[in-house]
Amino acid sequence: MKTQINQKLLDQYVQMGFSVELINMAWEIINMESEMMDTLFTLSIQNQKVQIKQDKQDEEVLITQALVDSYQTNQQIGSQILELVSPEQKKRVDRIPCGLKNIGNTCYFNSLLQTYFFNSQFVKTIITFQPQQQDKQNKSIQLVLNQQNLFIKMIGSDLKYVDPSEVVKSICDDFGNVLPIGDQQDVGEFNHYFLSRIGEGLAQTERKRKNIDDSLIYTSSSIFKQKSSIINEEDIVSQLFLCKIFHQFQFEQGGYQQIRESTELFNFIPLDLKDGNLYDSFDSFVVNNIDDFKNDFNEIVQAVKYNWIQSPPQKLSFQIQRVTYCKQKNELIKQNDEFTFDEEIYLDRFLIENREKYLNIRNQNKELKIKQKKIQLSQQQITKFNNGKDLQDVIVDLIQFLQMQNNHNIDNSANFGLSDEQETIQQLQKYSQQIQLKKQSLQKQSNELQNQIQSNYNDLKKHKYLLQSILIHDGQANSGHFYTYIKDFGLDKWFKFNDMNVNVETKEKVFQDAFGMQNGINAYLLIFNRIDIVKQELQSQMRTYRISSENQYLNDIYGSYLNQKQKEQLVKENKLFLNEINQQISLRVIDKLIEPYSIRFEFINEQYRIISNSVQSQTFKPLITLNFPIFIKSKMAIFGQDNYENILKWVIIDSALREVNPDKSGYFGVQINKNFENQIIDKFKDKFTEFKRPSRFLSQKEQDDFHLLSQEYIQYIAIASLASILFDNLLQQHISNSLSVLHHFSLLAKQLDFQNYFYKLAQNFQRLIPIIIICKMIPFQAIVNLQELQLLQAYLSFQHFKDHQTYFWEAQTSIMLNAVNENHKEPQIQNIINKFEKNIKDPNFIKKIEELNNDIITQQTTLSSNYDIYQWTPNIKKRYFI
Numbered sequence: 001m002k003t004q005i006n007q008k009l010l011d012q013y014v015q016m017g018f019s020v021e022l023i024n025m026a027w028e029i030i031n032m033e034s035e036m037m038d039t040l041f042t043l044s045i046q047n048q049k050v051q052i053k054q055d056k057q058d059e060e061v062l063i064t065q066a067l068v069d070s071y072q073t074n075q076q077i078g079s080q081i082l083e084l085v086s087p088e089q090k091k092r093v094d095r096i097p098c099g100l101k102n103i104g105n106t107c108y109f110n111s112l113l114q115t116y117f118f119n120s121q122f123v124k125t126i127i128t129f130q131p132q133q134q135d136k137q138n139k140s141i142q143l144v145l146n147q148q149n150l151f152i153k154m155i156g157s158d159l160k161y162v163d164p165s166e167v168v169k170s171i172c173d174d175f176g177n178v179l180p181i182g183d184q185q186d187v188g189e190f191n192h193y194f195l196s197r198i199g200e201g202l203a204q205t206e207r208k209r210k211n212i213d214d215s216l217i218y219t220s221s222s223i224f225k226q227k228s229s230i231i232n233e234e235d236i237v238s239q240l241f242l243c244k245i246f247h248q249f250q251f252e253q254g255g256y257q258q259i260r261e262s263t264e265l266f267n268f269i270p271l272d273l274k275d276g277n278l279y280d281s282f283d284s285f286v287v288n289n290i291d292d293f294k295n296d297f298n299e300i301v302q303a304v305k306y307n308w309i310q311s312p313p314q315k316l317s318f319q320i321q322r323v324t325y326c327k328q329k330n331e332l333i334k335q336n337d338e339f340t341f342d343e344e345i346y347l348d349r350f351l352i353e354n355r356e357k358y359l360n361i362r363n364q365n366k367e368l369k370i371k372q373k374k375i376q377l378s379q380q381q382i383t384k385f386n387n388g389k390d391l392q393d394v395i396v397d398l399i400q401f402l403q404m405q406n407n408h409n410i411d412n413s414a415n416f417g418l419s420d421e422q423e424t425i426q427q428l429q430k431y432s433q434q435i436q437l438k439k440q441s442l443q444k445q446s447n448e449l450q451n452q453i454q455s456n457y458n459d460l461k462k463h464k465y466l467l468q469s470i471l472i473h474d475g476q477a478n479s480g481h482f483y484t485y486i487k488d489f490g491l492d493k494w495f496k497f498n499d500m501n502v503n504v505e506t507k508e509k510v511f512q513d514a515f516g517m518q519n520g521i522n523a524y525l526l527i528f529n530r531i532d533i534v535k536q537e538l539q540s541q542m543r544t545y546r547i548s549s550e551n552q553y554l555n556d557i558y559g560s561y562l563n564q565k566q567k568e569q570l571v572k573e574n575k576l577f578l579n580e581i582n583q584q585i586s587l588r589v590i591d592k593l594i595e596p597y598s599i600r601f602e603f604i605n606e607q608y609r610i611i612s613n614s615v616q617s618q619t620f621k622p623l624i625t626l627n628f629p630i631f632i633k634s635k636m637a638i639f640g641q642d643n644y645e646n647i648l649k650w651v652i653i654d655s656a657l658r659e660v661n662p663d664k665s666g667y668f669g670v671q672i673n674k675n676f677e678n679q680i681i682d683k684f685k686d687k688f689t690e691f692k693r694p695s696r697f698l699s700q701k702e703q704d705d706f707h708l709l710s711q712e713y714i715q716y717i718a719i720a721s722l723a724s725i726l727f728d729n730l731l732q733q734h735i736s737n738s739l740s741v742l743h744h745f746s747l748l749a750k751q752l753d754f755q756n757y758f759y760k761l762a763q764n765f766q767r768l769i770p771i772i773i774i775c776k777m778i779p780f781q782a783i784v785n786l787q788e789l790q791l792l793q794a795y796l797s798f799q800h801f802k803d804h805q806t807y808f809w810e811a812q813t814s815i816m817l818n819a820v821n822e823n824h825k826e827p828q829i830q831n832i833i834n835k836f837e838k839n840i841k842d843p844n845f846i847k848k849i850e851e852l853n854n855d856i857i858t859q860q861t862t863l864s865s866n867y868d869i870y871q872w873t874p875n876i877k878k879r880y881f882i
Contacts (some may be wrong), residue, residue, distance in 0.1 A: 011470050041286035046137035072717075087581040092160045096267060098153065099161035099402075102499040103168065108187045108471070112194075114497040115166060115527055116471040117154055117337065118486055119315070120557065122240050122544055126151050127561040129202060143170035144201035155558045156570040158547045158577055161500035171197055187471075187525070188268050188319060189326050195242075195267070197374040199235035200454075233265055239316070242267055244310040246352050253295040263310060268319035268525060271339075276376070278341035278526070286350050287362070289472045308352035312463045315614075316528040317348065323477045332477035338516045343467045345528060348460035361456045371420045372449045381444050382435060392435045457482040464531040469513045482524070485510045489534050507849035548574045590658050590683050596656035600629075601692055603874035604652060608633045622757040625720055627872040631713050647706050649694040653680065655872055666870055668706070710869050719748045719758045726765070735773055735788045736848070739795045741856060742769060743849045746800040763801045767809050770796065780823050789829070793836050795843035 005027045010020065030036055092098055097117075116122055121386065126148050132139050146166040153162040171179050171194050179193055233244060244266045249260040251780040275281035286307050293303035323334045349358045386393035404412065405419040470485045485505060496505040510859040516522035544556040553559075554567065562570070604627075611624050612634065624634040629651045636644050654666035677697055684693035698706065722745040729738040742765055748761035773792050778783045796813070799806070814837060821829040852860075 005341060019453050031177070084841075087577070087584045089789070090160050091581065092158055094550050095545050096504070097495055097502050097543070098155075098157055098159065099497065099500040099502045101161050101163045101165075103163065103165050108482040109168065109190060109194075110164065110499055111471045111482050111497060111525075112191055112420070114232075114484055114486060115151070115169070115471070116241075118468060118488070118543075119240060120537060121314075122237075123151055123155075124443075124560060124561050125236055126198075127203065127566070128563075131201075138201070139170065139172050139176060140197045140201035142201075143167065143172075143197050143260050144425070146170045147198065148182050152562065152566050155562065155572070156548070156554055156567075156574075158549075158574045160502075161489075192267060195237045202236055202293060204258050213818055217304075236252075238265060240314055242311040243269065243316060246306075246308045248306040248309045249303065250294055250306075251290075251293055252301045253298055255297065258295070266317075268317045269319045271318050271526075273320060273322050273335055273337055273339055276337070276339060278339075278345060281320075282318075282350060283362070288357075306355070308355055310349045310352055312347055312351065312530060314530050314533055316465050316530075318526040318528075320523055320526070322522065322524065324472070328346070333518070334475075334477040334523060336516050338720050339523065340515055341467070341523075345465050345467075346457070346461045347383070347463040347465060351455050351463070354460060357460070359562040361460075365453050365840065366380065368449050370455050371462075372453070375442055375446045375449065380448070382439060382626065392432055392439070395428050395432045395435065399425055399432070399609075402428075431672065433514045441562065446503060452581050465528035466531060466534050467526065468529045468534075469525070469527040470510065470523050471527075472513050472521060473524040474521045476520060480520070488543060489529075489537050527654075546850055582673070585662065586673075586679060589657070589662075590676075592660040593653070593656050593680070593685050594683070594687050596659045597653055598688075598692075600656055601649075602875045603647075604629045604633060607766075608637075612637065623714075623716060625717060625867060627867070628710075628713050628869045629872075643702075643796075644709070645703065646699065647702050647709070649692075650698055651706075653694065654870060658870060668870065702728060713867075713869060715748070715751075716758075717867045718860070719745065721860045722748065723758065724759060724863060725859055730769075730772070735785070736791055737853070737856060738769065738848055739788075739791045740852055742766070744794055744852060746798070752801055766796075766801055770809075770813045772811070774820060778816065778823060779820045784820060784824050784826055784829065786826070786828055786832070788831050789820075790842065791848060793832050794842055794849045796836065797846070798839045798849075799839070 005023065010023060018144070026036060033536075034812045036791070048586065097114075099115060104108060106146055126144060129144055129148055131138075136145065137142050148169075150164055150167050153333070169178055171190070173179055173193060179190065233242070245264045245266050247260075247262045247264060249258075251258050269282070271281035271286055272284050273279065273281075273285055286309075288305040288307065290303040290305060292300050292663070294302075306786065319340055322336070322339075323332055325331075326333050348354055385394060388394075400745055401420070402421045402425050404415050405417065405421065406415070407418050408417050431554065457656075466489070468487050468489070472483050472485065474481045483496065485494050487494050494505045494507055494510045496503050512518065513521050513522040541556050542558045544552060546553045546555070548571070554570075607626060608624065608630050611626065611630070612621075615621050621634075621638055623631050623638065625711070629648055632644050632648045632651065636642060650667055654668050658664050658666040681694070681697070687693075722741055726738060726741045726745055729735075729741060745758075746762045746766065748755070749758045752759045770792055773788055776782060777789070796810075814833065817829070817833045817836060821833060828877075834840075
């Protein structure tokens with residue numbers, strides 16, 4: 001324990017007018033005697049404040065506790081703290097900033113962190129911070145490193161929100177104790193500790209812990225008078241966030257004018273709600289008249305406390321005092337009066353360098369202010385009639401009530417029957433019109449006075465500030481929720497940061513919430529940026545909020561702050577997150593896969609059984625082409641290729657996957673993750689018997705066989721479609737088209753094995769079609785179509801299927817042609833016979849045979865498209881190839 005002050009020194013300070021109690025308090029605080037006088041003066045000033053405003057301080061303690069604890073007790077926003085379950089829900093939307101997880105009663109600190117994230121110099125300082133290895137155990141340095149990691153994630157994470165837990169857990173008091181949020185700390189007090197610890201960490205040195213009562217460093221945000229951190233005004237956090245106030249306290253004592261001066265760093269400047277707007281409330285903060293001040297001689301005198309801004313800070317931060325303590329009810333009451341402010345303000349009038357000029361203008365405006373107050377009172381008498389609703393709304397409600405008193409709407413409980421109140425209604429309508437005119441007149445007078453008052457400050461508009469952040473409190477005095485609106489000047493957009501949820505908001509909505517136009521929703525903190533800071537930000541793309549899958553990712557100023565290791569950290573984390581999303585999607589897809597696979601498997605087996613039975617008696621059995629898997633199954637049956645069984649099942653899986661996959665992709669045609677294959681195999685083992693499930697992954701040989709089967713199926717469908725078109729044209733007796741189609745059909749069929757169904761079909765067509773064409777022309781009464789005969793001769797000249805029976809069929813064709821010639825005596829018929837016998841190719845007719853017309857090509861394409869390898873469903877086609 002410190003030794004007591006010696007009596008001689010004690011008497012000396014008593015003779016100076018300080019109380020014994022005050023002297024002993026100062027002696028306990030100081031480290032060196034040279035600090036005694038400064039400490040006594042500071043304590044003296046604070047002691048007067050305590051005596052004058054003790055009730056107010058008690059009120060502040062309760063207000064602070066309520067605001068901090070309000071979120072915990074608010075039942076309306078319970079869903080806010082529920083973490084999103086689905087990984088896809090956690091994915092950040094491109095061009096939207098990253099949110100912050102609410103880890104329990106931290107919404108106000110999340111709002112502050114988001115605001116700090118929009119301070120590019122602060123972010124750059126944190127991101128580029130590199131301590132020495134031996135310093136990393138320092139708690140303040142650990143806080144900066146945790147903040148660094150959080151900012152890195154906020155810059156480039158694909159997550160919709162990130163977790164600030166490590167930052168919150170790193171904020172300690174002067175004794176190294178972690179500060180529990182909501183435990184006897186208000187927003188400003190907690191923020192004060194946060195900034196002081198950040199400042200210490202950035203300096204990479206342990207600050208000397210001073211046993212100094214908070215009275216010595218009292219800030220408006222530091223409500224509780226307990227030991228607290230001192231923020232060095234040279235720290236970068238002071239330069240970036242704090243405002244230096246020059247206090248000047250003037251009062252009489254013993255017949256002499258006393259002036260006591262000191263400086264203090266403020267984080268948030270308090271604004272009194274009753275003033276109604278920022279400028280008037282700022283004025284009340286700067287000039288504070290005290291009518292009943294008790295000086296050191298116990299004299300009751302008038303005093304003036306001036307709080308001048310020492311120099312223009314980078315940021316101006318304000319706290320609107322909305323909550324009051326009602327002693328009669330012994331409870332806190334949140335006042336929801338409207339409080340207005342502009343998007344831009346000028347600091348000049350409140351700077352110490354302009355104090356004389358400002359005080360002169362202020363005196364000039366006194367009479368105008370008095371008039372304005374009277375007008376505001378008149379407005380309140382109308383807008384808050386009997387401390388309630390707007391008088392005009394009351395009258396309109398009454399008019400509506402009187403108008404409904406009739407014999408109609410008898411079921412309405414507010415209708416008490418017919419009543420002749422027409423004269424009363426007309427009089428009330430006149431009152432309503434008069435009130436409206438009165439309101440307009442009063443507002444016009446108020447605006448004119450306000451413009452006149454503000455115009456007197458036109459010469460004090462050098463130091464401009466723009467509004468960047470508004471922290472909103474939604475709720476009552478003892479419950480509620482904090483969120484913040486922040487303007488990105490580069491994008492000219494307002495964002496709403498509501499913990500994990502971030503979205504673009506309209507300017508109208510921002511100021512509707514901020515001014516207090518809705519009961520319980522209103523601004524709590526305001527943060528303005530100095531204009532030169534804003535202009536610097538507008539010179540380049542500061543923040544673009546791109547996600548890693550998009551172009552220009554990290555290609556902005558914030559991205560340039562990151563070193564290679566930090567970028568690699570983001571790549572790794574985003575990849576893990578993407579894997580988590582894919583894993584979740586895979587599990588969900590596989591769960592959905594079971595039913596469509598089972599339906600398809602049963603369909604394939606049942607339809608194959610039905611169709612194969614229908615062609616059982618045929619010598620040359622066709623491959624069934626209802627769909628690709630049935631084609632494989634029929635190939636297995638006809639050619640005895642059981643090694644296709646595993647391929648068949650994966651083909652069915654592919655189709656089922658295309659149904660349930662969000663991107664409609666299947667097993668084939670994309671790069672499939674081995675883990676995904678394993679999950680399918682495991683799931684199918686659990687759900688199906690060995691007969692119904694694939695036995696293994698596809699081997700390389702099976703993959704090669706699949707591609708061969710695919711090509712064969714495509715070729716088979718092309719041939720089958722031509723065969724179908726050929727049948728249609730023959731039935732419709734379109735001979736020229738039939739011969740052209742037959743030629744192309746024959747070209748494809750010749751490539752097949754001679755035992756193939758379509759090979760045999762094309763061979764038979766070549767033999768039968770000449771008979772069909774020629775025989776109908778043999779009778780005497782028949783019409784000879786010379787063009788059809790010429791086209792037939794051109795087709796036969798290709799001699800597609802030449803075998804040991806070719807001579808026989810050529811002879812039969814020659815006999816039939818001679819019969820036509822004998823019966824009709826057409827000279828051109830003999831010419832055709834000559835061409836046939838000599839196998840002469842007429843180029844004009846050869847060209848017609850070789851060209852398929854557009855209608856046939858379209859028809860073939862349409863038919864083939866119904867038999868896609870991958871896009872098939874377990875449905876019966878009205879028509880299919882067999």
